[in-house]
Amino acid sequence: MPDLGRNLIAGEWAGGVAEIENRNPSDLNDMIGMFAQAGADQVDATLDMAQRAQRAWAGYGVERKQTVLMAIGTELMARAEELGTLLSREEGKPLAEGKGEVYRAGQFFTYYAAECLRQLGENADSVRDGVEIDMRREPVGTVAIISPWNFPTATASWKIAPALCYGNAVVWKPANITPASAVALAEIINRQDIPKGLFSLVMGSGGGIGQHLVESPKVNAISFTGSVPVGKAIAVAAIANLTKVQMEMGSKNALAVMEDCDLDLAVTLALGGAFGGSGQKCTASSRLVVHEAVHDAFVEKLVAGARLMKVGHALAEGTEMGPVVSQQQLDENLAYVTLGTSEGAELACGGARLEMPHKGYYMSPGVFVNTTNDMRINREEMFAPLTGVIRVGSYDEALSVVNDTRFGLTSGIVTRSLARATHFRRNARTGVVTVNLPTAGTDYHVPFGGRGESSYGPREQGRAAAEFYTTVKTAYISAGPV
Ligand code: NDP
DSSP states (O other): OOTTTTTTETTTTEESSSEEEEEEEEEEEEEEEEEEEOOOOHHHHHHHHHHHHHHHHSSSHHHHHHHHHHHHHHHHHHHHHHHHHHHHHHHOOHHHHHHHHHHHHHHHHHHHHHHHTOOOOEEEEETTTEEEEEEEEEEEEEEEEEEOOOSTTTTHHHHHHHOOOOOOOEEOOOTTTTTTHHHHHHHHHHSOOTTTEEEEOSSSIIIIIHHHHHHTOOOOOOEESOOOHHHHHHHHHHTTOEEEEEEEOOOOEEEEEEEOOOOHHHHHHHHHHGGGGGGGGGEEEEHHHHHHHHHHHHHEEEEEEEHHBBOOOSSSSSBBBBOOSHHHHHHHHHHHHHHHHHTTTTEEEEOBBBOOSSSOOBBEEOOOEEEESGGGGGGOOSSEEEOOOOOESSSSHHHHHHHSSSSEEEEEEEEEEEEHHHHHHOOSSSSSSEEOOOSSOOOSSSOOOOOOGESSSSSSSGGGHHHHHHHEEEEEEEEOOO
C-alpha cells in the first residue's frame, strides 16, 4: 500500500500539518504506522474540488456508476483476509470479526451497485388540464461522512456506498484511532473510474478538522456515527447552515429472557451480544432483563460462559474477545466497574484488568447481577465488555424495563411464545427488534436506525438510504397544443 498514512486531498495523496502514530491495542509494541493529519486549508481545497467532481459524477450513466461500486465491493470481499487482518490489528476485534466486517463492507458496495440501476422516478397527472408531473430523486451534493472506530470499514462503507450510488461527492473523516483501515478503503475507491476529487479522505481529530468540516457551508449533508454529545454538537453546526444531517449514536440495548425460552440459546445470545467486539457496539446487549423463574439458572450459565471466554491478542488463534480499543476506553470501563459496585450491583465475574505477555488494553468480560434499571450502569452507554442482569417478575415488567431508556436502537426477546414475540415486536420502542436472535448483527439491504437519543434524521442502509442521500425534484410539464 504505497500511500499508507496519507490523506486524499482534491484527488491527490498528500501529507498533512502533523502526524500521529497508530499502535496495535493487542500489543503496544506493534507500531502500525504514522498517519498524516489534514489541515483546515486542505479540507477547504477538497470541498471546492468535490463540488466540481460531483457534477461530473452525477452525469455518469447508471451502468458506469454501477461498475464502480461493484468493483469496490468485489475487491473488498476478495481482500477480506488481508484487510480484515489490518482492521483487527488496529481495532482489536478477533480476526474472524475483522474479516467478516471487511466482507460485509464489500456487500454494502455490491448492494448499492445494484441500487444504481434501480433509481426509478414517479410520475402523476396534474390537477391542471394538459399538465404532467415528473418526480425524481437528485443527489444532495457533497456529503461529509464522520465515522467511528468500532466498525471502521463497515460503518464508513454503509455511508460511502449509498452516497456514491445516488450521485454525491464524499469527504470522509474517519476516527483517528483506526486510520489504516481508512487509507486502505480510500485507496480502493480512488483507483476506480471516478472524477478526480469526487472522493476525499481527511484524517485528523474530531474536534479539529471534524468540527471544521461540519461547520463548512460547502457541505450539503452530514452523516455521523458516534457518541451522543458529539452528535448533538454536530447537529448544532449543521442547523446553523441548514445542512441536512443524519446521526446514529449510542444505545443501551436490552435482551429480554422469558421463562419459556430455550435457556442455552438465551445464554449464547447474551454472551455474543454483550461481549462480541469487546462490547464496543452500538447494538450490544448491555442490559439482560431476565424473568425470575429462570433468573438463577440463566445467571449461572452466563457467568460460566463469560469465565470461559478466551481473551487475547486479536490475531491469535482461538481468541474470542480481544482488547478494548484504547487506554481511555479501558480507564472508562474500569471506572464503570467501580461505579456499578458502588451503586449496589454485584460483580458476578470479570470486569478486571488483565495482564498478558504483550502489553495491551485487556480486561475480562464482566457480568453485574442484582442490578436495577435506574443504576447508571444500566442507563449510560458503557461501550465495554460489561453487562447488567435485571430480574423481573413478568413479561409486562420486562417490556416496561426494556423501554425505560432514553435510547432506542435495538432490543430483543428470547421466548417460545408467538403471542409474546408478536406483542414485543410491536411494542418495543426501538428501531430494530429481534426475536430469538442477538440484539447485534443486522442485514445490509433493510433500514437501520433507532429512536430517542440513538438516532436523528432519516434511516441508513437499504433503500431507505435514498431519503438522506437524495433530494426530490417535482417537475410540472405542459406540452402545449400539438
Ligand atoms: P466520538 O463521538 O467522539 O467520535 C466519533 C467520530 O466523530 C470520530 O470520527 C471522531 O473523531 C469524530 N468527532 C469527534 N468530535 C467531533 C466534532 N466536534 N466534530 C466532528 N467530528 C467529531 O466517539 P468516540 O470515538 O470518542 O467514543 C466515545 C464514546 O462514543 C464511546 O465510548 C461510545 O459510547 C460512543 N460511540 C458510539 C458509537 C456507535 O456506534 N453508536 C461508535 C463510537 C463511539 P476522532 O475520534 O478522530 O477525534
